[in-house]
Amino acid sequence: MTFHKAKKAVIIAEKILTPKILDIIESSGARGYTVVPAGGKGAHHQHYTSERASVVDDFSTVRIEVIVKNKSIAEEIGSKIVEECFNKYSGIVYLEDVEVIRAEKFNGE
Amino acid sequence: MTFHKAKKAVIIAEKILTPKILDIIESSGARGYTVVPAGGKGAHHQHYTSERASVVDDFSTVRIEVIVKNKSIAEEIGSKIVEECFNKYSGIVYLEDVEVIRAEKFNGE
Amino acid sequence: MTFHKAKKAVIIAEKILTPKILDIIESSGARGYTVVPAGGKGAHHQHYTSERASVVDDFSTVRIEVIVKNKSIAEEIGSKIVEECFNKYSGIVYLEDVEVIRAEKFNGE
DSSP: OOOOOEEEEEEEGGGGGGHHHHHHHHHOOOEEEEEEEEEEESSSSOOSSSGGGGTOOOOOEEEEEESOOHHHHHHHHHHHHHHHHTTOOOEEEEEEEESSSGGGOOOOO | OOEEEEEEEEEEGGGGGHHHHHHHHHHTTTTOOEEEEEEOOSSSSSOOSSGGGGGGTTOEEEEEEESOOOOOHHHHHHHHHHHHHHTOOEEEEEEEEESSSSSSGGGOO | OOOOEEEEEEEEEEGGGGHHHHHHHHHHOOOOEEEEEEEEEEESSSSSSSOOOGGOOOEEEEEEEESOOOOHHHHHHHHHHHHHHHTTTTTTEEEEEEEOOOOOGSSSO
C-alpha cells in the first residue's frame, strides 16, 4: 500500500469547548476526528485541571486530533480554534506531519 | 543521551478490534504498544461513536500507538491492519517520524 | 496566524511515576503538559498492564506530552526522565517535531 503525506492538527482544550471545536472541524470539511480524555496544566488562566493531585484522574480536558490532506486546511482549523475558543479558555493547537494510507478518507480538495 | 530516528504507527479503531490489532502488532516483532480510550467520528460506515453528544464520554474507540525502528515494519503493520480490519469496520492508520532514547527497546532488525 | 517550529516530548510510563515526571517537566521550565490515561505493554520488566485482556480497560499507564520551543529542552526532559524513572520501571520517551501557534505560550529561552 502507498502512504501519502497529510497534516494532523491536535487541539488540547477544556472539555466544555468540545462542541464548538467539533463544529469548526466539521465545517472545515474534515471527514473524521478522534477525542481522548485528558488532564493537565495550561500556560495561562487556570490550570486545565484544578489541582495537581487530580491531574491523572480528573479528565476535564480533551485532546482532539484531526487529519486533513492539505496543510492550509489544518492551519485554518488551528487558527479558527485559537481565535474563537482560546480567548477566555486555556488551550493549545499544534500541527504535525503524518503519512496516511487510503488518502481518499481525508479531505483536502 | 543520544536520540535515534524511529517510526511510530498510530491506529484509530473500534474497541472491538483491539485483540486482532494487537496480534498484528505483536507478530510484527514490535516490543511494546500503548492503548488509549477514545471517541470520535470516522469517514465511512457508522460513526465510531453513535451520537455527537456521546463523543466525549462514550469511549468505544481506541487509539493504539506502536514505535519500531524501521519504516518498513511500521508500513507493514499499517498495511496489514487496513487489509484485515478495516473492510468491515471504520478506522485509520497513520505514521509519524519520532526520535527515541534507548533504541534497543524497539525492534527493527 | 503564524506557526512556529517546536518540539514535543511524549512519555509513556506507569501511573505511579506521574508526580516525579511532572516535577522534572515543571523544573525544566515547560509551561504546560497533557496527561492521558493509557494501557499497554512495555519492552522490559513487567507489562505496563498485567494482562492482555485488561489492556483496554485497566489504565495503569499514563501518556504525558509536553511541548517546548527548543529541542535541547525536550532532550533534557527526556534524558532526565529516563535516568531518574526508568531504571526500575518500564517506560519510553520519544520526541516529535510540531508547529505551534502562539509560541509565547511555550518556553525555550
